[in-house]
Structure formats: structure tokens, C-alpha cells
Amino acid sequence: DAKTTQPNSMESNEEEPVHLPCNHSTISGTDYIHWYRQLPSQGPEYVIHGLTSNVNNRMASLAIAEDRKSSTLILHRATLRDAAVYYCILGGATNKLIFGTGTLLAVQP
Amino acid sequence: SQTIHQWPATLVQPVGSPLSLECTVEGTSNPNLYWYRQAAGRGLQLLFYSVGIGQISSEVPQNLSASRPQDRQFILSSKKLLLSDSGFYLCAWDPRLGETQYFGPGTRLLVL
Numbered sequence: 651d652a653k654t655t656q657p658n659s660m661e662s663n664e665e666e667p668v669h670l671p672c673n674h675s676t677i678s679g680t681d682y683i684h685w686y687r688q689l690p691s692q693g694p695e696y697v698i699h700g701l702t703s704n705v706n707n708r709m710a711s712l713a714i715a716e717d718r719k720s721s722t723l724i725l726h727r728a729t730l731r732d733a734a735v736y737y738c739i740l741g742g743a744t745n746k747l748i749f750g751t752g753t754l755l756a757v758q759p
Numbered sequence: 760s761q762t763i764h765q766w767p768a769t770l771v772q773p774v775g776s777p778l779s780l781e782c783t784v785e786g787t788s789n790p791n792l793y794w795y796r797q798a799a800g801r802g803l804q805l806l807f808y809s810v811g812i813g814q815i816s817s818e819v820p821q822n823l824s825a826s827r828p829q830d831r832q833f834i835l836s837s838k839k840l841l842l843s844d845s846g847f848y849l850c851a852w853d854p855r856l857g858e859t860q861y862f863g864p865g866t867r868l869l870v871l
Contacts, residue, residue, distance in 0.1 A: 684859070693849045693862030694803070737802070747853075747860055749795070749803035 654738045659754040662728045670723040670753055672738030677718050681742045685712065685723045686749070687734040694737065694749070697723065733757045761786035765850050765863035772870055778823075778837040780866050782850030785831065790852040792833040793860065794825055797847040809833060810856075845870045 655673040662668040674683065682701050686694040698705055698712045700721075705712040711724040725732055737752040762785045772778060784790050791810050795803040805818045807825035815825050822841060826834045833850055850863040 686860075691847075691865075691867075693851070693865050694860075695862065696859045699859065735802075741856075741858070746793075746805065746808060746856060748805070751802035 653748075654740060654750060656736075656738050656750065656753045658751070659756065661756045661758060662725075662732075664730060664757055664759050665727050668725040668728045668732070668755065668757075670725075670736050670738075670755065671720065672722070673720045674738070674740055675719045677740055678742060681740040683712065683714060683718075683721050684739045684741050684747060685710070686737045686739065687732075688737070688752070689731075689734045697736070699741075728755075728757045730757050730759060761852075761861065763850060763852055763861060763863040765848075765866055767866060768864065769867045770869070772840050772868065774842055774870055775839045778835070778840050778844070778868070780835040780848055780850075780868075782833040782835075782863055783831055784852045787831070787852070787854065789830060790854060791856060792827060793851040793853075794833065794835050795849040795851065797849065799846070803849065807835070840870045842870050844868065 682699050684699040685697040687697050688694040698707055698710050700712045700714055713722045735752040735754050737749050739747045741747045764783050793808045794806045796806055797803050807815055807817055809815050809827045812827055812830055823837050848866045851860045853860045
């Protein structure tokens with residue numbers, strides 16, 4: 651299974667943009683890039699996913715490098731409720747999603 | 760719409776006692792089902808997954824087992840709990856491998 655590498659933790663200020671990086675140099679051509687987040691004492695929730703093109707939804711944006719070996723989750727205006735662990739995961743047609751340790755995002759008021 | 764339920768929400772059990780955690784999904788058919796465990800301050804560890812009734816794949820050796828007696832029911836069991844079984848147990852489902860997974864609220868298990 652292809653692996654991802656994320657920073658252990660990041661800090662942001664409220665109402666500022668946050669860029670959460672993820673490296674996935676061994677990604678295969680059929681792997682989608684998924685992002686989930688886990689709020690304290692809850693199960694993970696889906697944030698966004700993409701294959702090659704950048705993606706936007708109401709929660710976030712996903713910027714995918716042209717060579718697909720890295721991606722960035724963008725929260726346009728961080729709020730205190732965005733404090734969570736963010737997981738970057740690769741998933742293909744036959745691959746189970748493998749969760750790593752993620753990035754713990756702290757948001758300061 | 761689909762919903763996923765887990766119970767109990769919290770559980771305190773003595774070492775050596777049995778365990779049964781249940782997960783059910785509503786609003787979909789033939790889902791893939793997953794059991795994860797999360798130790799304090801750690802990421803999620805996939806324990807078992809199932810692609811159909813009676814079909815169980817184990818990801819890590821341990822004293823836990825899983826069963827899928829019905830299409831939308833997934834059960835995690837143990838005959839004798841260990842201290843190391845403490846953790847946050849999450850059930851999840853997806854319509855196909857590699858697609859978005861949807862998680863239940865979790866069961867927090869403390870083994871004393």
C-alpha cells in the first residue's frame with residue numbers, strides 16, 4: 651500500500667488560511683487522495699478527495715501537484731472548530747484506506 | 760440517507776472478561792464494513808474488514824475476532840480481554856474499496 655507523510659502538528663490563527671501538506675511519492679496512477687479529519691472524541695469524517703485536478707467543496711480545497719507526489723489541503727479561514735487531526739490517505743480501486751497518525755492542527759484565537 | 764450505529768458508547772470491563780461490540784448500518788446494502796482501534800494519542804489501526812456476510816479479513820494478529828452475521832451488522836468480540844485492548848473502537852463502512860468511508864460514533868473501552 652502506498653504511504654503518505656504528514657507533519658505531526660501545525661498551528662494556525664483563527665480566520666487565517668491553513669495549508670496542510672502531504673507527501674505521497676509512491677502514489678500509483680489509480681490512487682485517489684483522500685483527506686479526513688477527526689475531532690476530539692469522535693470518529694473521522696470525510697473532508698475531500700481528488701485524483702488529478704484541484705478540488706473544492708464547502709469544507710476545503712485540495713491542491714494536487716502536477717506529478718501527484720504531493721498535495722495540500724487548504725482551509726480558507728480556520729475556525730476554532732477546525733482544530734482536529736487531519737489524515738491524508740491514498741485509496742485505489744482495490745486498496746483499503748490506511749490511516750496514519752495525521753497532522754494535529756491547533757487553532758489559536 | 761445512510762447511518763451507522765455503534766453500541767455501547769462506553770464500556771468498562773475487567774481483564775479476562777468477554778467483549779461484544781456491535782455495529783449496524785442503515786440505508787445501504789452490501790457495504791464493506793471495517794473495525795478500527797485507536798489507542799490514546801495514536802492513529803487508527805485497522806483490525807478487520809468484511810466485503811460480505813461471513814467474509815472476514817484480519818489485519819493484525821490479536822485476541823479479538825469479528826463476525827458478520829447479517830449484511831449490515833458487524834460484531835467485534837473477545838473471549839478474554841487484555842489491558843492492551845483498551846482504546847477507542849470505530850466501525851466504518853464504504854460502498855466499495857478505496858471509496859469514502861463513513862465512521863460511526865465509536866465505543867470507548869477501558870479494561871481494568
